[in-house]
Amino acid sequence: MNDPAVIITTTAGQVRGRRLPGVRVFHGVPYAKGPIGAERFRAPSPHPGWSGVRDATEHGPTAPQTARDAFGTLDMSPYFGPGWRRGEDYLTVDVWAPEAVANAPVMVFVHGGGFAAGSASSPLYDGSAFARDGVILVVVQYRLGVTGFLSLPDAPDNRGLLDVIAALGWVREEIAGFGGDPGNVTVFGQSAGAILLSALLAEPTAAGLARRAVLQSGTGTGAFTPEQAAIVTEAVARKLGRKPLAAAFASLSDDDLVAVVPQIAGVEIPDHPLGGITTFSVVLDRQPANTPAAAIPLLIGSNLDEGALYLGPLGKLGAVTDSDVREEAARFHARPDDLVDAYRRSRPDADPAELRTAVLSDALFGLGTRRLADAHPGPVHRYEFRWRSPSIRSGHTVELPFVFGTLHAAKPLVGDQPPEGLAERMRHAWIAFARTGDPGWPAHGVQVIDRTWEHVDDVRTDEFAAWGPRGLLTLLLPRPGAAAAYESAVRDGGLIITSGHLPLLGGALPATGKVGSGPGSVDPMTARRLARRCALNALAAVAELAGGLDRVDRVVKMTGYVASEPGFTGQPEVVDGASLLLRDVFGEAGRHARSAIGVAALPRDAPVEVELTVRLSP
Structure with a gap:
């Protein structure tokens, strides 16, 4: 019988993974030193290495985070994963690689979770299907919450983003040992992960680390201004009873820093770019959609009913009135009546619940996705995911198990009988883009993804125009x-x-x-x-x-x-x-x-x- 173990030598030391049919998998491989004490508020530093063979056959520690496993009545544990699994070495990647491969295309995934939750251990991110299709999949863990994204005057901003950049540097140096091509790396992310990548595309220190990018359900207008970030910083400092400085936070435990996150969930941030759904984001002087970006090929899109995740499970779609729709529009638009009228004209048969969902979907992700795509200087392939699940229609996160081929792990999101053929077709489109830069549709118009696919000149032009220039x-x-x-x-x-x-x-x-x-x-x-x-x-x-x-x-x-x-x-x-x-x-x-x-x-x-x-x- 063949030995199920497989050993790879990296610069920091050897790691032992395990074999599955046609797949080699390595969990918890460090790309940077585990941040402890004051190092939690610094840029990532190289891992010092280890002696002997490091076990990578099981999932390792995850970033400190509060428990999140539901949105109201909806079980979201497949998305958020196991939560906080304690341990210092959590700046790690999981690697899924085909057996006996050389120069395989590499796809690096950055997970979502509102900048405060999530991990590589989520069952949705099992990379077996990618590996069996000849692609190496790398899933990145990064700092979250206070240590990852709280803006502090004596610490670098966006430390979670710096972690992602460090992970891509690790891929460039080490992935050949796993059979990958370091010159053919596609980075992709969803939700907060996609917003991180929108910032990464304009980050000079990340130049050349990725050849292509895929952004799923993110936005190019989701960054906090320094002034907005300062409001969060002051709120955290007040709750912790410390000065708003990394030096003052350094002696606090991870438990203290995690416990403060739900305590500031209601902090009011004027003109919140993400409608208040998260307390953290990347902190930038200008939005990614207004910032020069690397002109690499981009695959980008969102889901038709993104907002359904934030409404249905919270009981906000049961008896929606016209007043509720207007109130939703007023959260994001100076002329809510004009905006609602535009949506009514384009969707004459929609009821108030559908209109409320449509307005929120575009406000959170659809509009910012479009703006980022319009601004991108390189080739852009757009999509809109429209398959509707029994629970939250084509809501936020529903496309993920189709991309990864993990429908079996996502029943709360996709139900008991999702279309298997759709998952295979989506994954193959993503892989084709990673191999060649062409997902199978032109770099103009929009690919509508449902049980059947259609390429159209544009989607909902009048609705997007209603948001203004x-x-x-x-x-x-x-x-x-x-x-x-x-x-x-x-x-x-x-x-x-x-x-x-x-x-x-x-x-x-x-x-x-x-x-x-x-x-x-x-x-x-x-x-x-x-x-x-x-x-x-x-x-x-x-x-x-x-x-x-x-x-x-x-x-x-x-x-x-x-x-x-x-x-x-x-x-x-x-x-x-x-x-x-x-x-x-x-x-x-x-x-x-x-x-x-x-x-x-x-x-x-x-x-x-x-x-x-x-x-x-x-």
């Missing part, structure tokens, strides 16, 4: 020497001006040849498309401050940066050209649009104040 900033026409100015220029609501943009807005485009100079030059058709995006960016910033585009008549001063040739100055035709573009963008609604862009001075790579006036009249 997207406020996306895209880096255009880069030129040598201008990189620093571009990076500084991208701020929420900022306007970027380059030697390419102003002539383009002026409409002075040649019929043939190139626009611009050097490697940033483009053909006229592309130039018009980029100019159109510039107009959208500027209008979005105005609309955000003005409260919408129904009636806009105000002057907004914004910080911009110039990356121009010495001596370049604005041209008079900018005014008329911008007006033409506004009309092009908004069609009949922008027929009477007028704009004026004035720039005082344009020294190279220097900040300037831009004054933009936009009038849109019916």
Whole structure:
């Protein structure tokens, strides 16, 4: 009989895994030193290693966390896993690898759980199906709650994200020993894991660690501002009776830091980007959807009924009234009646419960997913998951057991008779994307995933439009020497001006040849498309401050940066050209649009104040 054990040598030492039919599995392999004491609030550090052979045949410790196994009446234990399994060495990965393989594609999964719960031990994340299909699956554990995401002035922010980056570094250095190709790594995550990855895509220290990314039910607008994070920090410090400093928290036990999390669950965070469903998030100066990102291929999507998880099991869909729908919309939108009307028009047969679910679904995940996809500079393949389970329809998390092929472990989510063929088709699409960057549908439109699949031009365009302009900033026409100015220029609501943009807005485009100079030059058709995006960016910033585009008549001063040739100055035709573009963008609604862009001075790579006036009249 064959020995079920299998030993792999890593830089830190040897690990002993076990064999399953066609699969080798290794649990709890350290990628960083277990954080204890003051180290819990520092960046991860390399593991010191071990002597002998480390046992990796059973699940190891998990990150300290409060017990979470349900949403109201719904059993969510398959999603959250076993909770806190104590032990210091919990910055680990689980690895599922095919037998006798070399240079296999690698997929690295980052779990969700509201930044405060979850682990690699969840039965949903069994990687056997991936391994049997020839892919190495790595599931990452990272710091959670206070140690992972509480913002402290004497500690690095987003320590949980730093853990994920460290884990990807481990994959790059060690995965070849398990039979994987370190040059073909796809990182994917769900919910909080997807939000972490949206931040990772824009993190310079993570550049080159992943070749592709998959974001499931996340959002590009879910980060806390430093000011919002400070509210949570103050609340934690008050409950613990300590100064809001890592140095003051260092002597507290993990039990103390875990126990405080449910005590601050009701803390009020103005303009909470995730509607109050979690007390923690990544802390960033600007949202991922408004931040330059690595131009790697992206597979991204959400579920049609995301919000059902946060309503149905909590008894909020039983007797929904029109007033309840409006109240839900008012949590997220300045003009709730207009928003609800838009949803009613697009869903004339929907009852109030369906409308409430639709509004919440887009507010939490759908809209932010769309904004991140629109902003991404690389190829984007979109999907929308629509298969409806008996418990929470196509609610948040329902797609996960289909991706992993773990329907048997997810009965509370998918019921007793989920469509097995759908699981196989989804997993194969994810694997195809990891192998080649192509999941099997075009990089335009949206793939609707249900018992049957359909590729459509777009989904619910009118509903998304009701939320207002997207406020996306895209880096255009880069030129040598201008990189620093571009990076500084991208701020929420900022306007970027380059030697390419102003002539383009002026409409002075040649019929043939190139626009611009050097490697940033483009053909006229592309130039018009980029100019159109510039107009959208500027209008979005105005609309955000003005409260919408129904009636806009105000002057907004914004910080911009110039990356121009010495001596370049604005041209008079900018005014008329911008007006033409506004009309092009908004069609009949922008027929009477007028704009004026004035720039005082344009020294190279220097900040300037831009004054933009936009009038849109019916």
